[in-house]
Ligand SMILES: Nc1ncnc2c1ncn2[C@@H]1O[C@H](COP(=O)(O)OP(=O)(O)O)[C@@H](O)[C@H]1O
């Protein structure tokens with residue numbers, strides 16, 4: 439996540455003794471902003487939802503009817519970015535293995551001693567600092583970027599596909615997820631067949647797996663997959679937001695970037711995409727309507743996800759009459775425009791003719807430079823990892 443770093447630890451336990459132990463140990467090793475609460479998986483879920491994920495999440499699964507299901511929900515809610523230490527009463531090696539395979543960092547059986555918890559915490563914290571995320575919890579390395587146009591035709595799809603192309607060229611595994619199941623144009627813009635099954639994936643969250651996703655996506659280039667659909671216009675396509683969480687969870691195991699092309703006709707699915715994204719990119723032109731709706735989208739985004747990153751991109755600038763000046767636009771929206779991309783007729787024509795993205799067809803010049811700067815900004819979003827090294831080294835003496 440690219441917002442403020444999360445707390446170092448959130449711990450939730452059903453019994454007083456475990457909570458006391460967690461409190462004492464987090465003080466002892468000097469964790470900042472640790473939160474200790476009462477309860478089980480549900481309490482942990484409500485503590486992590488809506489905020490940046492903690493480095494370590496300790497959760498008491500003693501009362502869970504289905505510890506695995508609860509663990510998965512927590513991994514999803516923390517986007518896989520937290521090392522999860524589960525606690526329980528069941529001393530069973532199969533449960534232990536299943537939890538570890540599902541992505542838990544450790545499983546401790548009650549009654550737990552200070553030494554056991556301390557070791558688990560230190561190793562969990564260390565895993566967040568040193569180890570690359572394990573494949574089962576690949577989400578830690580996955581960034582979700584939602585692109586949305588303030589108006590139709592401003593280039594939201596073009597920019598999502600261009601940024602995806604550029605990330606893939608940097609050898610970052612990237613998926614462009616086009617959530618407009620009926621009119622989506624991401625696959626079309628690269629002359630790819632729309633895949634089959636995205637709608638089924640979104641409507642059956644329980645059945646999502648990588649095979650279904652492979653079938654629903656097309657390969658646009660090395661490291662670049664496009665996931666989209668071309669559903670019949672005669673049908674109602676009601677996709678549930680739960681399906682999106684499940685899809686993102688599976689995608690995050692193999693992709694480093696998921697770029698969502700978010701339909702502007704905002705349904706619960708689109709809002710969920712904005713709420714779940716690390717970064718929301720609002721694409722607009724400099725029209726009056728673009729100005730009004732950039733403002734509205736920016737406040738919606740802030741309401742949905744206060745800690746997320748927001749980028750405002752003006753595209754097709756200079757392409758039409760009746761533009762508002764950049765200064766007026768920024769004043770009205772209440773924030774600076776992060777990237778200005780000029781209208782480039784030649785590049786757009788070449789895009790249509792060659793089915794290559796704008797970033798590829800733009801000649802060296804302002805459009806190409808601005809597109810690259812946008813891709814750089816998105817690629818670099820993961821460079822800003824909170825620096826937790828020093829205090830831990832002090833604690834564990836390395
Ligand atoms: N900077 C630009 N200069 C010229 N044409 C552009 C630019 N960006 C996008 N376009 C063109 O604008 C049209 C609409 O773009 P699209 O990405 O489909 O918009 P949206 O997804 O916001 O509806 C496309 O023909 C695209 O090639």
Ligand SMILES: [Mg+2]
Pocket residue numbers: 594595596623699
């Ligand atoms: Mg579009």
